Amino acid sequence: MSAPTYKTETLIAEDIEAYLERHQHKGLLRFITCGSVDDGKSTLIGRLLYDSKMIFEDQLAALEADSKRVGTQGPEIDFALLVDGLAAEREQGITIDVAYRFFTTEKRKFIVADTPGHEQYTRNMVTGASTADLAIILIDARKGVLTQTRRHSYLAHLIGIRNFVLAVNKMDLVGYSQKVFDDIVADYRAFAASIGIAAFTAMPISAFKGDNITGPSVNTPWYKGKPLIEHLENVDVDGASDDSKPLRMAVQWVNRPNLDFRGFAGQIATGAARRGDAIRVLPSGKTSTLSRIVTMDGDLEQAVAGQSVTFCLADEIDCSRGDVIAAAAHSPEVADQFEATLVWMAEEPLAPGRAYWLKLAAQTASARVQAPKYAVNVNTMERLAAKTLDLNGIGVAELTTDKPIVFEPYAENRTLGGFILIDKITNATVGAGMLNFSLRRAQNVHWQALEVSREAHARLKNQKPMVLWFTGISGSGKSTIANLVEKKLSRMNRHTFLLDGDNIRHGLNKDLGFTDADRIENIRRVGEVAKLMADAGLIVVTAFISPFKAERDMVRAMLPEGEFCEIFIDTPLAQAEARDVKGLYKKARAGKLKNFTGIDSPYEPPTNAEVRIDTNAMTPESAADAIIAKLIP
Amino acid sequence: MGRSVRKILTHLERLEAESIHILREVVAEAERPVMLYSVGKDSAVMLHLARKAFYPSPPPFPLLHVDTTWKFRDMYALRERMAEESGMELLVHQNPEAKARGINPFDHGPLHTDMWKTEGLKQALDQYGFDVAFGGARRDEEKSRAKERVFSFRSANHRWDPKNQRPELWNLYNAKKSKGESIRVFPISNWTELDIWQYIHLNDIPIAPLYFSAPRPTIMRDGLLLMVDDERFPLKPGEMPVMRSIRFRTLGCYPLTGAVESNAKTLPEVIQEMLLTTTSERQGRAIDRDGGDSSMEKKKQEGYF
Numbered sequence: 026m027s028a029p030t031y032k033t034e035t036l037i038a039e040d041i042e043a044y045l046e047r048h049q050h051k052g053l054l055r056f057i058t059c060g061s062v063d064d065g066k067s068t069l070i071g072r073l074l075y076d077s078k079m080i081f082e083d084q085l086a087a088l089e090a091d092s093k094r095v096g097t098q099g100p101e102i103d104f105a106l107l108v109d110g111l112a113a114e115r116e117q118g119i120t121i122d123v124a125y126r127f128f129t130t131e132k133r134k135f136i137v138a139d140t141p142g143h144e145q146y147t148r149n150m151v152t153g154a155s156t157a158d159l160a161i162i163l164i165d166a167r168k169g170v171l172t173q174t175r176r177h178s179y180l181a182h183l184i185g186i187r188n189f190v191l192a193v194n195k196m197d198l199v200g201y202s203q204k205v206f207d208d209i210v211a212d213y214r215a216f217a218a219s220i221g222i223a224a225f226t227a228m229p230i231s232a233f234k235g236d237n238i239t240g241p242s243v244n245t246p247w248y249k250g251k252p253l254i255e256h257l258e259n260v261d262v263d264g265a266s267d268d269s270k271p272l273r274m275a276v277q278w279v280n281r282p283n284l285d286f287r288g289f290a291g292q293i294a295t296g297a298a299r300r301g302d303a304i305r306v307l308p309s310g311k312t313s314t315l316s317r318i319v320t321m322d323g324d325l326e327q328a329v330a331g332q333s334v335t336f337c338l339a340d341e342i343d344c345s346r347g348d349v350i351a352a353a354a355h356s357p358e359v360a361d362q363f364e365a366t367l368v369w370m371a372e373e374p375l376a377p378g379r380a381y382w383l384k385l386a387a388q389t390a391s392a393r394v395q396a397p398k399y400a401v402n403v404n405t406m407e408r409l410a411a412k413t414l415d416l417n418g419i420g421v422a423e424l425t426t427d428k429p430i431v432f433e434p435y436a437e438n439r440t441l442g443g444f445i446l447i448d449k450i451t452n453a454t455v456g457a458g459m460l461n462f463s464l465r466r467a468q469n470v471h472w473q474a475l476e477v478s479r480e481a482h483a484r485l486k487n488q489k490p491m492v493l494w495f496t497g498i499s500g501s502g503k504s505t506i507a508n509l510v511e512k513k514l515s516r517m518n519r520h521t522f523l524l525d526g527d528n529i530r531h532g533l534n535k536d537l538g539f540t541d542a543d544r545i546e547n548i549r550r551v552g553e554v555a556k557l558m559a560d561a562g563l564i565v566v567t568a569f570i571s572p573f574k575a576e577r578d579m580v581r582a583m584l585p586e587g588e589f590c591e592i593f594i595d596t597p598l599a600q601a602e603a604r605d606v607k608g609l610y611k612k613a614r615a616g617k618l619k620n621f622t623g624i625d626s627p628y629e630p631p632t633n634a635e636v637r638i639d640t641n642a643m644t645p646e647s648a649a650d651a652i653i654a655k656l657i658p
Numbered sequence: 659m660g661r662s663v664r665k666i667l668t669h670l671e672r673l674e675a676e677s678i679h680i681l682r683e684v685v686a687e688a689e690r691p692v693m694l695y696s697v698g699k700d701s702a703v704m705l706h707l708a709r710k711a712f713y714p715s716p717p718p719f720p721l722l723h724v725d726t727t728w729k730f731r732d733m734y735a736l737r738e739r740m741a742e743e744s745g746m747e748l749l750v751h752q753n754p755e756a757k758a759r760g761i762n763p764f765d766h767g768p769l770h771t772d773m774w775k776t777e778g779l780k781q782a783l784d785q786y787g788f789d790v791a792f793g794g795a796r797r798d799e800e801k802s803r804a805k806e807r808v809f810s811f812r813s814a815n816h817r818w819d820p821k822n823q824r825p826e827l828w829n830l831y832n833a834k835k836s837k838g839e840s841i842r843v844f845p846i847s848n849w850t851e852l853d854i855w856q857y858i859h860l861n862d863i864p865i866a867p868l869y870f871s872a873p874r875p876t877i878m879r880d881g882l883l884l885m886v887d888d889e890r891f892p893l894k895p896g897e898m899p900v901m902r903s904i905r906f907r908t909l910g911c912y913p914l915t916g917a918v919e920s921n922a923k924t925l926p927e928v929i930q931e932m933l934l935t936t937t938s939e940r941q942g943r944a945i946d947r948d949g950g951d952s953s954m955e956k957k958k959q960e961g962y963f
Contacts, residue, residue: 037930037933037934038930038934041926041927041929041930042926044930044933045856045859045926045929048852048856049668049670049856049860050668051668051669052666052667052668052669053667053668053669053672053673123805124797124804124805125797125804125847125848126798126804127797127798127848127850129850129852133669134669134850134853136848148825149825151825151827152825152826152827155827155828156827156828156829268665277679277682277683277686278682278685278686278712280712280714280715281715282714282715282716286714288714290682290711290712291682292675292678292679292829319713319714320710320713321709321710321713321714322710329665329667331667331671331672331675332667332671332675333674333675333676333678333679333682333711335713346686370825382834384830384832385830386830387683387686439828440828440829443827443828443830444830445825445827445830445832447832447834452832452834452835452836453824454824454825454826454832457825457827
């Protein structure tokens with residue numbers, strides 16, 4: 026099989042300047058191919074690269090040699106080998122990550138996101154789809170619409186793709202039967218409508234044989250549509266809709282080379298900007314006028330969505346990284362509580378209540394996600410009750426940020442609606458999400474300014490409010506020592522209050538169990554209560570296992586600097602277990618108690634505790650004295 | 659709203675805007691960024707994009723050239739000129755151990771690349787405490803690069819773990835890291851060789867004259883057409899430099915970089931030749947050959963760019 030010769034080649038050979046002139050004005054289409062291991066996805070991409078002459082002779086020679094050695098197509102070329110990049114993949118015959126491929130035809134340049142077809146699928150496909158304008162859904166003509174087909178289509182639609190190609194592949198293996206093709210298309214049409222895919226373009230192809238790829242196939246005279254390449258070259262995706270929306274540009278960086286120049290650098294997300302336009306800076310709401318649109322190639326009169334530019338404003342108003350410059354008359358919302366659709370991407374499940382970094386456009390905030398309202402089974406699209414989201418899980422949940430965020434619903438604006446979540450300790454990207462809308466309660470509940478300040482409360486009690494946060498495994502002696510500390514403080518005429526783990530669980534937190542998510546919520550509530558008591562001027566003593574560093578740090582962050590004292594009661598597990606005052610370890614070892622810290626649930630020891638008590642070296646009495654000596658002047 | 663300013667960006671305009679966005683994200687979030695500058699055509703484009711991204715300020719980071727002492731003389735001349743023109747600080751690092759041991763491409767084979775480039779790069783990054791380094795790698799160059807993220811995370815000892823890469827969605831880049839860890843950022847990941855040439859052509863970006871054909875003294879050795887760029891080139895018995903009209907598709911250490919015979923003297927001619935050629939760009943690079951099929955992936959895991 027030889028590649029077709031393009032007219033382009035003649036043009037390159039005879040008039041390179043004319044070719045360059047033409048190539049220079051080509052647009053760009055980014056698409057994703059969705060298919061499982063056996064649907065022929067890699068073969069299709071290999072075929073597109075091969076037919077558009079993106080494979081050189083040395084690569085082709087290597088490909089031929091590889092095909093003979095490890096290929097699955099007998100003596101013929103195995104195009105799949107061309108695109109499976111990493112060594113591990115070539116050995117195992119699978120694609121393990123997202124790869125990007127490039128090819129050019131006479132009319133357009135293409136970037137293909139190639140994503141794998143096995144267990145990490147959701148995460149990788151969502152990643153690949155996030156930058157795609159179009160999705161090719163591959164179907165094996167022998168198998169028809171499968172669970173995977175539905176999953177791919179759902180995910181691509183979820184991430185906002187609105188252009189779909191249904192490529193019914195391996196038509197050569199079903200004798201190029203029109204009936205087989207028509208039945209599959211009818212099946213798919215029924216399903217597509219059910220998930221909101223309004224339109225798609227179906228075509229019968231054989232990636233392996235080359236039917237209906239670059240030109241119409243003689244084997245499918247009944248097919249009247251365009252071949253694949255021609256469709257990809259002509260489909261309208263050039264961001265026309267983004268241009269007609271109001272202006273939004275997230276400020277990435279403030280350019281200040283000297284006192285006479287102050288520019289705001291960013292990439293226009295939607296809309297167009299013209300010199301002289303009235304703009305509003307969010308979240309401050311201050312207005313001004315675009316005085317200049319600066320680029321190194323000279324000032325522009327106007328700029329459109331997609332361009333990276335530098336704006337100068339007519340007035341000296343506050344504007345920094347993360348702010349959004351918007352059309353003055355149509356500004357985006359600002360809120361701190363949202364409903365969002367989440368895709369979880371980490372091995373460690375979502376911890377509802379835990380604080381993660383949320384990055385949206387150029388804004389970074391601390392965000393807490395509540396337990397999901399529901400999760401989605403991506404194979405059946407059913408909504409399921411869920412307490413968390415596991416790797417590749419998709420669900421809808423409410424989330425709260427620690428500061429107001431400038432945003433728009435994802436459906437209206439990908440840039441101001443799409444975000445990632447970052448684990449604060451490992452720095453890994455653990456999830457991605459799309460904001461659906463802001464919650465009204467955030468807009469209507471405002472902080473009540475208090476007339477008697479927390480300082481006044483503390484002054485009346487003649488003490489500095491504090492939270493003495495005891496942490497340690499069950500049976501370490503937290504409650505014993507905490508009780509002694511409170512007694513001693515009380516004798517010193519200090520106003521105190523002790524919050525004990527077991528007691529709180531009988532009242533305020535009796536609805537919570539011992540899963541990771543419930544433990545986090547338990548500590549969040551205790552933290553909020555301790556904070557209110559500290560606001561009232563009290564010295565609060567708390568005794569909770571509080572096994573996770575992230576939540577202890579969360580409570581620390583709620584309080585003013587210096588008012589949170591972490592006290593680590595350090596007892597070796599073997600010792601606490603030997604003591605086993607409440608008989609809990611015995612039960613846990615016998616499997617009668619699930620999620621018991623130290624046995625089948627982890628304890629993360631503090632690394633920055635203000636006080637560490639080694640219970641082997643001290644009695645509870647001397648420990649209490651040492652704590653008071655250290656903390657109360 | 660609704661104004662008739664519809665303008666469809668060309669593929670080069672979209673690539674340029676994406677690269678500028680990436681460059682600015684790094685400067686906004688990194689503590690101490692640096693740009694790896696290798697004096698080749700990809701570096702030239704990356705540097706030009708940086709100048710555009712921060713205009714009218716000069717790019718707010720230095721250029722770092724990890725030098726092997728074996729680059730073409732024309733490259734050293736261009737390096738000085740571009741540092742001057744861009745108003746950026748130029749740092750040149752030469753691995754002192756490689757220098758002391760006289761490591762060279764003729765006697766030491768793969769050790770030459772390992773010590774001068776891989777080790778030299780790690781030394782320089784550690785020495786200056788750079789936490790983010792820009793590199794001019796492209797995804798279309800090589801199979802393992804096709805899978806690398808734009809923000810590519812490195813452990814404290816500079817290792818890349820291809821199986822544990824951060825998901826990269828939309829144009830959101832996670833630049834968070836712990837102390838000691840660093841990130842390599844590739845702003846021109848999505849550019850192809852043709853894009854690079856066309857952009858150089860459209861923007862009139864200075865590149866080394868070695869990319870254009872000229873009569874140069876050459877030796878044919880082990881299937882590579884090598885240029886005898888200075889007197890350090892050890893000739894074997896019977897070898898005599900021959901003048902040939904040659905040019906280079908990529909630039910590296912002159913004793914390791916194969917030339918092609920060519921008459922292309924202008925950029926359009928170079929592009930024309932590239933489009934009609936039948937071998938891939940890195941084919942002229944001896945460095946990809948040692949270690950078999952996955953050699954680039956292995957080098958990258960060990961810290962090579």
